[in-house]
Amino acid sequence: MFTQKGLSRRGFVGGVATAVGYMTLKSPMDLLAEGIPRPRRLGIEGDDYDLLAKVNFNENPYGPTESVLKAMTQAFKYANRYGYPDGGIVDEIAKHHGVKPENIVLGAGSGEILDVMGSAFSSNGKKVVGVEPSYGFVYSHVESVRGDAITLPLTADYRQDIPALIHATKVHYRDVGFVYICNPNNPTGRIVTKQEIKQLLDAIPGDVPVLIDEAYFHFVEDSNYATSVPYVLEGRPVVVTRTFSKIAALAGMRLGYAITTPDIIDQMRPYISDSISSVVKWGGVAALKDTEAQASVKKITLDLRKKTTQELESLGYPVIPSEANFFMVGLKRPVKPVIEAFQKKAVLVGRPFPPMNEHLRVSIGTAEEMRRFMVAFKEIMATPA
Ligand code: PLP
Numbered sequence: 001m002f003t004q005k006g007l008s009r010r011g012f013v014g015g016v017a018t019a020v021g022y023m024t025l026k027s028p029m030d031l032l033a034e035g036i037p038r039p040r041r042l043g044i045e046g047d048d049y050d051l052l053a054k055v056n057f058n059e060n061p062y063g064p065t066e067s068v069l070k071a072m073t074q075a076f077k078y079a080n081r082y083g084y085p086d087g088g089i090v091d092e093i094a095k096h097h098g099v100k101p102e103n104i105v106l107g108a109g110s111g112e113i114l115d116v117m118g119s120a121f122s123s124n125g126k127k128v129v130g131v132e133p134s135y136g137f138v139y140s141h142v143e144s145v146r147g148d149a150i151t152l153p154l155t156a157d158y159r160q161d162i163p164a165l166i167h168a169t170k171v172h173y174r175d176v177g178f179v180y181i182c183n184p185n186n187p188t189g190r191i192v193t194k195q196e197i198k199q200l201l202d203a204i205p206g207d208v209p210v211l212i213d214e215a216y217f218h219f220v221e222d223s224n225y226a227t228s229v230p231y232v233l234e235g236r237p238v239v240v241t242r243t244f245s246k247i248a249a250l251a252g253m254r255l256g257y258a259i260t261t262p263d264i265i266d267q268m269r270p271y272i273s274d275s276i277s278s279v280v281k282w283g284g285v286a287a288l289k290d291t292e293a294q295a296s297v298k299k300i301t302l303d304l305r306k307k308t309t310q311e312l313e314s315l316g317y318p319v320i321p322s323e324a325n326f327f328m329v330g331l332k333r334p335v336k337p338v339i340e341a342f343q344k345k346a347v348l349v350g351r352p353f354p355p356m357n358e359h360l361r362v363s364i365g366t367a368e369e370m371r372r373f374m375v376a377f378k379e380i381m382a383t384p385a
């Protein structure tokens with residue numbers, strides 16, 4: 001019913017193919033095949049990088065808003081201090097979610113929190129249970145601390161298989177460190193409904209921590225979706241993670257957080273770096289208040305997603321219905337050569353997500369980036385595989 005699988009660690013070296021008129025730095029497909037490229041490793045600097053259409057990392061292409069930039073600029077005067085004054089970021093986050101400050105722990109990006117969960121709960125033989133494909137860093141970090149990942153396939157309609165996750169958690173109960181739910185899931189963009197979250201939490205043993213990654217929360221429209229923060233207030237061992245990297249466009253500044261019980265925070269604390277720049281803390285406070293700007297980012301993004309996915313479908317390519325700022329399109333041919341062909345056309349698209357080897361993940365960039373994506377897509381797909 002389920003497969004147990006190890007994932008390669010995140011080790012990854014080298015560069016990526018560049019655009020028309022650029023040089024190929026290293027064998028890009030070898031790099032993309034196994035590793036997870038991050039911008040600092042692309043080997044393309046400054047102005048060259050600016051020229052690429054970047055629909056690969058689910059970033060917010062518009063950048064931080066005026067009020068956030070202003071708050072961060074003013075906070076530069078604290079650059080010589082160790083993370084304080086911090087604008088009251090923890091209190092502001094707590095207020096935002098209707099929880100207490102002792103329910104909040106900050107990370108240098110929510111990615112740090114995901115790693116910390118692995119270190120605190122799934123090291124030395126303990127297992128994380130989740131689906132594949134999902135945000136694979138969770139599994140690779142657990143492996144790096146000598147834990148293991150039990151990864152289950154998605155359902156036929158690319159959703160996280162809640163009954164299978166319940167079954168695997170019960171069967172492996174003694175060895176399970178935590179369950180990982182990515183909601184919406186990266187890379188499919190599909191949600192776990194609020195009913196399914198309840199089904200999962202009610203069915204598994206009450207002491208198994210459940211990490212619910214809500215990185216793309218702000219883009220969801222489906223009324224069957226809800227945050228899992230209320231379960232924290234009920235005292236369940238639920239850890240909800242959020243990030244300022246997506247809707248607030250602060251990916252490079254590194255700020256995320258978890259909302260969970262004080263008891264779980266105590267267990268996480270030894271692994272937390274507590275090393276977040278005071279500048280981004282002030283930016284985060286401003287971002288929490290900037291709901292109008294975020295609503296407009298959401299609207300532009302969802303409008304562009306609709307336009308692009310409709311066009312792809314009219315060309316005969318099925319798109320998985322997404323609730324996030326990215327989507328997956330079925331290519332009906334292997335994805336790796338297609339990714340490479342996009343790179344040659346100065347368009348960076350998502351990496352392969354095995355076992356979905358014929359699907360391409362596309363982030364929603366600006367209107368111009370989506371135009372360049374569509375032009376390249378038509379040219380590439382007009383060429384026989
Ligand atoms: N969770 C998911 C599902 C993601 O896609 C990402 C980044 O793309 C992260 C967490 C980590 O984001 P950050 O560390 O920037 O908060």
